[in-house]
Amino acid sequence: MIALVNPVSSGSALADAFWEEGAECLHIYTDGLSPVAESLAARHATSYRHTSLPETVRHLAAHGVRTVIAASEYGVTLADELSQELGLPHHEHRLRAARRDKHAMAQALAAAGLPHARTVLVHSEQELSAALDGRASFPLVVKPVNSAGSEGCLIVESRERAMELFRAHTGQVNLMGEVNDGYLVQEFLRGTQYIVNTVSTGGRHLLAEVYAERIDHVDGAPVLRHIISRSGFTAAEQELVDYVLRCLDALGIREGAAHTEVMLTDQGPRLVEVNSRVMGPCLAPDAYQAGYGYSHQHLTAESFLRPEEFAKRFELPHGPARTVAKVFLRPHRDGLLLAMDGLRTLRRLPGFHSIARLPIIGEPVRDRYLTTGACGIAFFVHEDTALLQHSLATLHDIEDSGGMFRLADPDTGS
Incomplete structure (x- = not known):
């Protein structure tokens, strides 16, 4: 039996990956969090409402739970606590605070002799x-x-x-x-920010995905516009990947998924943060499967369910045949959503694969500056990276010119 702690946000996709494999899972939810409606796993899994650590530990022990996994950022701390109380393989417990508290994270890097902001x-x-x-x-x-x-x-x-x-x-x-x-x-770190996704087993880290990010600075806030995957690495990018793996060691990451953000500066790589869970906020699997032959959540499920098969991946070089891009669609201003005119052009751009989480017509656009994906996420997959980059540039021009979303003032409706 596997316990998935707070399988919400992108964690619902992780739960679905386990469900597809027929794994017996118990979903643990803390106050204020509920099953994701569109998750097939959430509809069929047994769930338990966490009230106190001793009660939840007794419940998990009685059900024969042998693995505890943080299924979202909301579950990171509780998964650490439950695994420690149950004596199950997990991350290093003495570094628990450093995996959640960004200041403690910087201190852990310093203690390991790693450069940091x-x-x-x-x-x-x-x-x-x-x-x-x-x-x-x-x-x-x-x-x-x-x-x-x-x-x-x-x-x-x-x-x-x-x-x-x-x-x-x-x-x-x-x-x-x-x-x-x-x-x-x-x-303030100047350079290009990257994402490095990994899956670990027994403290050994498998490189799953590497992305370069486009971040614009809007009204003083960093706004993530898109991420685009990297297969072949420059010498500086290889140094960045090696640095991330040392950061995972410094933070005691040993089992399961991690999502790391890191800046490549003129002085070398500098950690932004490590998150000991799958990437968020959306892991619609088909685009990743089309680009890599796997997704972050499916690799994680494989590491726990089929460890011998997963171990063979360490012998293979990292080099996906296709490039994957993920675009966080952005309205040009606040307002009430009347229409999404730009979708007609977006869907015709070379490399377009799919869209997830489109906003609701008739409601105000939300979280314009955040990476929650509340205004929609577009996926692109193609063998030609340069062609894909041209499609992304075209899409951002449409967004910035106001051509993606038709908006009205919330007070006047026009």
Whole structure:
């Protein structure tokens, strides 16, 4: 029996991957989280509502659970706690805080002798003021210590703006359902940001996917426009991959999926964050299967269900035949959604594969700055990377010119 802790967001796709293989799974949900309606696994799996650690441990033990997996960011800490109490193979428990708390994460890298972004943790305006006094120049990155989806992560150009943001967001409940009671002040890393997805078993890390990201800075916030996969690596990219694998070791990652964001700077790679779960927010599997022959969630299921088959993958070179791109569709402004005129052109662009999570006509567009995929996610797959990049550039021109979404002012409807 396998326990999947909070299989929501992209975790519903992980649950479906196990369900497709006929695995017997128990879904654990914490307060405020519910099964994802479109998940086939959620409709058929046995679920349990977590109330306390001792009660959940007793329930899992009684059902013969032998594996506990964090099925989303919401499940990372509880999966660590449950596996420790049950004495099951998992990540290194002494590094639990470092896998969730971004400041502890930077400290773990420092302890391992790995380069990292200069980071200061603050809890008050006085501490923030002192941290800013020690900074020679702007811009700086200010972000909550415990949120996700780029929420609250802003680039500030002045002391006044940093103090303003701190006052506005401190004490607010974030996407993770936690209160923002600590902020990181971090050096601004210049370079290209990458995603490195892995699946680990017994502390050995399999490289699954590597993506370069396009991030635009809009109204002081980093906005992720698309990610595009890399198969062959430059020397600098190979150094980045090797660095990420050392970061996983430094954070005690041993079992299952990890999703790492890392910046390639002039000084070399610098970690943004490691997330010990599958990539989010959307893992519609068919585009990944078309590009790689697998998806992040299916590799994770394979590592637990068919470990001998999974182990053979370590002998194969990383080199997908096709390029995969994932575009986070973005409205050009706020407003009430009247139509999605740009879809007619989008679906005709070379390499187009599919669309997921389109917004609802008649409702206001949401999360315009976040990486939640609330305004839709478009997937592209093609053998010709240059052709795919041209399609992405065309798509972003359509978005930025207002041609993707027809919007009205929410108050007037026009």
